[in-house]
Amino acid sequence: xxxxxxxxVEHMFDFLSxxxxxxxxxxxxxxxxxxxxxxRQRVFVGNCYAMSPERLIARFPRIKxxxxxxxxxxxxxxxxxxxxxxxxxxxxxxxxxxxxVLEELRLKRMVVSDESLELLSRSFPNFKSLVLVSCEGFxxxxxxxxxxxxxxxxELDLQEIEVEDRRGQWLGCFPDSxxxxxxxxxxxxxxxxxxxxxxxxxxxxxxxxxxxxxxTVPLETxxxxxxxxxxxxxxxxxxxxxxxxxxxxxxxxxxxxxxxxVRSLSGFLDVAPRCLPAIYPICLNLTSxxxxxxxxxxxxxxxxxxxxxxxxxxxxxxxxxGDKGLGVVASTCKELQELRVFxxxxxxxxxxxxxEEGLVAISMGCPKLHSLLYFCHQMTNSALITVAxxxxxxxxxRLCILDPKKPDxxxxxxxxxxxxxxxxxxxxxxxxxxxxxxxxxxxLYIGMYAERLEMLSIAFAGDSDKGMLYVLNGCKNxxxxxxxxxxxxxxxxxxxxxxxxxMRSLWMSSCDVTLGGCKTLAKKMPRLNVExxxxxxxxxxxxxxxxxxxxxxxxxxxxxxxxxxxxxx
Amino acid sequence: MGKAAHSSSSSIDSSEHPALxxxxxxxxxxxxxxxxxxxxxxxxxxxxxxxxxxxHDALSNSGSNSREQPSDWPPLKPLLRNTLxxxxxxxxxxxxxxxxxxxxxxxxxxxxxxxxxxxxGLITTLAHMFRTNILYPAMDGVHFDKDxxxxxxxxxxxxxxxxxxxxxxxxxxxxxxxxTGADGC
Numbered sequence: 001x002x003x004x005x006x007x008x009v010e011h012m013f014d015f016l017s018x019x020x021x022x023x024x025x026x027x028x029x030x031x032x033x034x035x036x037x038x039x040r041q042r043v044f045v046g047n048c049y050a051m052s053p054e055r056l057i058a059r060f061p062r063i064k065x066x067x068x069x070x071x072x073x074x075x076x077x078x079x080x081x082x083x084x085x086x087x088x089x090x091x092x093x094x095x096x097x098x099x100x101v102l103e104e105l106r107l108k109r110m111v112v113s114d115e116s117l118e119l120l121s122r123s124f125p126n127f128k129s130l131v132l133v134s135c136e137g138f139x140x141x142x143x144x145x146x147x148x149x150x151x152x153x154x155e156l157d158l159q160e161i162e163v164e165d166r167r168g169q170w171l172g173c174f175p176d177s178x179x180x181x182x183x184x185x186x187x188x189x190x191x192x193x194x195x196x197x198x199x200x201x202x203x204x205x206x207x208x209x210x211x212x213x214x215x216t217v218p219l220e221t222x223x224x225x226x227x228x229x230x231x232x233x234x235x236x237x238x239x240x241x242x243x244x245x246x247x248x249x250x251x252x253x254x255x256x257x258x259x260x261x262v263r264s265l266s267g268f269l270d271v272a273p274r275c276l277p278a279i280y281p282i283c284l285n286l287t288s289x290x291x292x293x294x295x296x297x298x299x300x301x302x303x304x305x306x307x308x309x310x311x312x313x314x315x316x317x318x319x320x321x322g323d324k325g326l327g328v329v330a331s332t333c334k335e336l337q338e339l340r341v342f343x344x345x346x347x348x349x350x351x352x353x354x355x356e357e358g359l360v361a362i363s364m365g366c367p368k369l370h371s372l373l374y375f376c377h378q379m380t381n382s383a384l385i386t387v388a389x390x391x392x393x394x395x396x397x398r399l400c401i402l403d404p405k406k407p408d409x410x411x412x413x414x415x416x417x418x419x420x421x422x423x424x425x426x427x428x429x430x431x432x433x434x435x436x437x438x439x440x441x442x443x444l445y446i447g448m449y450a451e452r453l454e455m456l457s458i459a460f461a462g463d464s465d466k467g468m469l470y471v472l473n474g475c476k477n478x479x480x481x482x483x484x485x486x487x488x489x490x491x492x493x494x495x496x497x498x499x500x501x502x503m504r505s506l507w508m509s510s511c512d513v514t515l516g517g518c519k520t521l522a523k524k525m526p527r528l529n530v531e532x533x534x535x536x537x538x539x540x541x542x543x544x545x546x547x548x549x550x551x552x553x554x555x556x557x558x559x560x561x562x563x564x565x566x567x568x569x
Numbered sequence: 570m571g572k573a574a575h576s577s578s579s580s581i582d583s584s585e586h587p588a589l590x591x592x593x594x595x596x597x598x599x600x601x602x603x604x605x606x607x608x609x610x611x612x613x614x615x616x617x618x619x620x621x622x623x624x625h626d627a628l629s630n631s632g633s634n635s636r637e638q639p640s641d642w643p644p645l646k647p648l649l650r651n652t653l654x655x656x657x658x659x660x661x662x663x664x665x666x667x668x669x670x671x672x673x674x675x676x677x678x679x680x681x682x683x684x685x686x687x688x689x690g691l692i693t694t695l696a697h698m699f700r701t702n703i704l705y706p707a708m709d710g711v712h713f714d715k716d717x718x719x720x721x722x723x724x725x726x727x728x729x730x731x732x733x734x735x736x737x738x739x740x741x742x743x744x745x746x747x748x749t750g751a752d753g754c
């Protein structure tokens with residue numbers, strides 16, 4: 001193997017795109033390690049505190065594309081205080097100094113300041129793609145800097161972000177010379193944008209494939225944009241409100257007919273359902289439809305729309321579609337692979353909400369389904385067993401019964417058997433979220449059968465330490481474990497401390513682990529950061545239960561940017 | 570889902586019920602557990618008793634203070650949660666309450682037509698409100714003798730069957746609703 005000239009080996013490595021493959025080849029011998037690190041262009045860092053930016057750059061000096069994730073997943077649900085950490089600035093600084101060839105940056109759950117964006121925009125002359133998901137800390141001023149200074153920008157994609165609107169004209173900051181945009185997503189922005197600047201931008205970017213507008217962009221602008229950009233593949237409408245007999249609506253109808261390439265549709269943040277027929281002509285081409293931000297589309301209009309979309313692979317909707325509506329999905333969308341059903345009224349008990357019936361219907365009608373996120377009011381074991389039999393291909397199965405600890409309403413039993421059937425049947429399951437009434441038994445099943453499981457989310461479940469131990473002992477591929485409000489304590493935490501070095505992270509909140517237990521863990525495993533989040537009390541005795549604990553493996557020791565309420569033990 | 574640990578049937582202290590929405594457009598909560606299907610009129614507020622106590626305890630243990638809506642359950646991302654909350658609590662939305670009577674029942678109810686988006690929702694709401702099966706023209710299927718039919722009084726004072734005209738047109742002309750026996754048509 002080492003007799004190949006280095007250029008040849010490097011060329012071979014070019015064909016390896018998966019991080020795991022590249023990690024594997026770098027372990028073969030010293031020369032391959034060296035070659036691989038110089039040729040690695042794309043790096044994924046699942047936990048930004050697992051190593052320092054300097055260490056990363058030292059290993060991979062020629063990174064062109066970097067993905068970073070910051071806060072733990074439960075931060076999405078307000079379980080992590082705002083200033084916990086996950087600052088991107090040190091990374092941008094380090095990259096600016098040593099790695100100016102950076103072209104792509106993808107951040108998830110990180111704190112991004114205007115200063116960071118400004119530095120980014122000025123430091124990387126070839127910067128092409130910025131994707132920010134669930135990030136916070138910046139304003140439209142930061143976006144203006146990116147627009148103005150990134151001369152060859154192709155992608156600016158903002159998802160699930162609350163951006164402070166400084167009423168600037170960030171969209172107008174794209175210079176006239178900017179013609180390279182391929183993807184622009186500002187659907188989560190609240191503020192108005194300069195509509196003229198938007199239209200001109202779209203007009204001068206012939207490669208624009210993905211455009212997601214925010215709520216302030218009216219229907220009149222939408223049809224003008226569609227006229228200029230019939231090549232769009234992914235469209236997110238802004239406000240979709242007009243009188244159906246108006247001139248603008250008629251123009252929209254005609255413009256849509258031209259958009260034969262649209263495969264993905266989302267938005268409808270404000271919607272007049274009577275205007276929906278304008279998009280029926282392109283529905284047959286759609287493979288992805290996201291109506292989760294469109295509570296204005298309900299009942300028969302929603303059903304009618306779905307009936308037109310026979311080729312969907314991905315569907316995200318609100319539960320106001322109801323069980324019957326899901327039946328329509330099951331009979332219409334035979335190619336469906338991913339389904340997400342969100343609760344329209346998370347705190348009420350709406351009439352048209354979904355139950356186990358809807359899920360069973362889907363499982364019978366959509367054999368290709370492999371990814372599910374389902375919020376519902378109830379679930380039965382027998383339904384889950386049926387689903388497990390119908391759909392053995394699940395890779396992601398997330399069920400959220402809105403009422404925590406709710407048993408099977410038909411038998412009043414816990415849902416152990418139902419979830420047990422899922423893990424037994426779905427051999428490729430990588431991600432699982434549990435809910436409803438669950439005992440230690442479900443964890444026994446998970447430990448026994450969920451061999452490929454990488455991420456497990458547990459809430460209000462289990463009876464004793466045994467539950468957590470079944471999982472830790474059984475799931476060989478477990479990378480992320482997050483637990484809230486479950487009776488797992490020090491015995492579960494401390495029985496196999498070596499396990500946590502094989503995982504990315506462990507989160508436990510409102511469980512039974514005590515400060516003493518956490519201290520013991522920290523002492524035994526110096527290469528783990530054991531962080532306690534404690535917002536309430538000053539003095540904490542060892543016997544007291546900790547509010548929130550986050551444990552992760554790291555190469556660079558305790559982080560130096562932790563706020564007061566985070567103690568690294 | 571609401572918690573039914575209240576002694577007075579008509580008032581709710583929302584600070585003690587973290588799982589209750591503070592302002593939702595529909596004032597009753599549907600439960601799928603066993604319910605007594607008598608035709609006695611009940612108060613508009615029917616709270617589900619299926620929600621187990623642990624909701625309140627569990628949620629208050631997790632450190633969230635006693636707001637009406639705990640912001641860490643259900644596990645929804647903030648942007649979606651806020652978008653949906655806005656829609657649900659849209660206080661600027663106008664309302665259009667009309668009287669609804671059922672034949673044989675002297676006390677009527679009131680219903681916000683603007684809270685519904687079409688005939689389907691209206692019929693479903695009324696069927697739950699009055700605990701009966703309601704027919705209207707678009708429906709097919711077998712009709713039973715004890716089913717009811719929904720009618721409305723229009724601007725001209727005539728009594729018409731609900732469901733013949735487009736929903737928006739219906740809204741401009743309806744004055745009040747009546748649920749009559751199927752044999753009366």
